[in-house]
Amino acid sequence: MKALLILGLLLLSVTIQGKVFERCELARTLKRLGMDGFRGVSLANWMCLAKWESDYNTRATNYNPSSRSTDYGIFQINSRYWCNDGKTPHAVNACHISCSVLLQDDITQAVKCAKRVVSDPNGIRAWVAWKAHCQNRDVSQYVRNCGV
Secondary structure (H helix, E strand, C coil): CHHHHHHHHHHHHHHHHCCECCHHHHHHHHHHCCCCCHHHCCHHHHHHHHHHHHCCECCCEEEECCCCEEEECCCCEECCCCCECCCCCCCCCCCCCEHHHHHCCCCHHHHHHHHHHHCCCCHHHHCHHHHHHCCCCCCHHHCCCCCC
């Protein structure tokens, strides 16, 4: 019985954590999903963004008290503008999706929404972490030796 309880707790912790991509696994996935060069943004820049926004974790969330909004998923897409979490006041939901979709291990919908975000006038500058950690920097390390 004790072993089943421990197993159940281990499975629960895995479920809560979600998928944390390995660097090259994510690089290959993003390339396969058409991110390399999308709107002029290199794969290395997308990888740098994902590293600093979520540490490659699909279930990452961050609450922003000042705007009463939350950032969701591997790209930390914000509920004020891009998705509906049912609790952010005056949400726009420009990606026309539930924010919970951005927390799935299959990042297809997160990529689709990130493409929508980067297509807006701010482009990749919409992400604060990209501006702080990736802009005007050599980001080649994020895809090095990944074969992409």
